[in-house]
Amino acid sequence: MVVKDGIRPGGRSARVQAAVHAATRELLARMDRAELTIPMIAAAAGVTPSTIYRRWHDLPSLLADVAVARLRPDAEPARTGTLRGDLDAWLEQYVDEICSAPGRAMTADALACDPRDRNAGSCAAYIRQQLEAIVGRAAERGEPVPGLDALMDHVVAPVVYRIVFGHETVAPAFWRGLLDRVLAETKR
Amino acid sequence: MVVKDGIRPGGRSARVQAAVHAATRELLARMDRAELTIPMIAAAAGVTPSTIYRRWHDLPSLLADVAVARLRPDAEPARTGTLRGDLDAWLEQYVDEICSAPGRAMTADALACDPRDRNAGSCAAYIRQQLEAIVGRAAERGEPVPGLDALMDHVVAPVVYRIVFGHETVAPAFWRGLLDRVLAETKR
Incomplete structure (x- = not known):
């Protein structure tokens, strides 16, 4: 997978990423990660599952992307x-x-x-x-x-x-x- | 998950573990891990998927158990x-x-x-x-x-x-x- 560092802030792609990351963080905060699925995250983010599969390929890659974004010092x-x-x-x-x-x-x-x-x-x-x-x-x-x-x-x-x-x-x-x-x- | 250290060698439980570990290692050697599923491992090991779910709960836990067994020095x-x-x-x-x-x-x-x-x-x-x-x-x-x-x-x-x-x-x-x-x- 590729960490999406180079995304133009405010573009459609950046908005999708922000919505998917936020949905993932929210779901992780209130459910067991073993039960988390891409369709669930897609529904919470208001995007289609295929949008997520196209960009992150699979759940471990999406979770890794979200984790790295959170580990980045602010x-x-x-x-x-x-x-x-x-x-x-x-x-x-x-x-x-x-x-x-x-x-x-x-x-x-x-x-x-x-x-x-x-x-x-x-x-x-x-x-x-x-x-x-x-x-x-x-x-x-x-x-x-x-x-x-x-x-x-x-x-x-x-x-x-x-x-x-x-x-x-x-x-x-x-x-x-x-x-x-x-x-x-x-x-x- | 629990690493099954205390299993009696030769018992039914040990035979199931050995078959599931061997099937997992073989499948990992010839396919992408993102495509690996528990039903696939169960079919290769000759056990039911529910046998695997009951014992290892999910795929990451099974993969972790197999990995730790392989990392153990021989x-x-x-x-x-x-x-x-x-x-x-x-x-x-x-x-x-x-x-x-x-x-x-x-x-x-x-x-x-x-x-x-x-x-x-x-x-x-x-x-x-x-x-x-x-x-x-x-x-x-x-x-x-x-x-x-x-x-x-x-x-x-x-x-x-x-x-x-x-x-x-x-x-x-x-x-x-x-x-x-x-x-x-x-x-x-």
Whole structure:
């Protein structure tokens, strides 16, 4: 499937996408996803099922598209004035989101369709962009900054792995310890 | 869904599971998974669809069960005589498996059903058991050994994150660098 990033806002295509996404989100909020069907979503969105099949091909692809759209950050990371403060605030919010039941379901949806597609890549790219913004602000202030790969590999990856593959709830002490370690290395 | 770990081998229930798993694997090997249905699997396995619905509830849960069974290691890790050699050999094989198209599809299937279930936890547990065997052998030989958490958080997690969430093919230099770092810390 293809994530419809390039749709002209306000066009017919964008209105269809917005209506289908909204209908999917509403139905997901009040019913079991195992019972959700494309005809149901079509009826709620006021489009024909074939409109949905033509564009998204199947339900997992539509759910993945909706999940990725919801995982896209809607604001720049909070500003606390320090690198450590910004990273702490961002991680706390991120961990809360992906540990929540809707967050876990969205992550699974985003990974669930054809593994050749780029959805999961988008999730990692969104996170990297947020960290890049935080690190860029710190660099402007003249703070020593860690590399983005170090943050992705040794802070984000272990947190996400424990939550998604280990079904654990990670404690703040865990991710703060990971941050301490990466930040200590920038000062060596 | 429930992974059927406790089934008595050879019983009727185990025979049904083996037939349904085998039919699912065969159909997955020769058709697109988007076209796979429970009635098709039932016909191939020689059981009724309601047998499958009663036991696995829905197709994502069945696919997850099949994927987790395939991800379960079928042998102890290769013995090379050193900790570093064993870890290198195990990682090389593991990365090959999860980077392959069937490996990526299995990982997605394992994560795709109800996120409250324990499938993804099983994947992490299988990996941890393999690493535990390798580290245990090294400790018996008197080699200094890293903690399992360090191996999971700083070697396995970044490798899996890049493959699953970043859709990257990780190079041997990447995971060897991660291993170097964790092993260097055991010698401090």
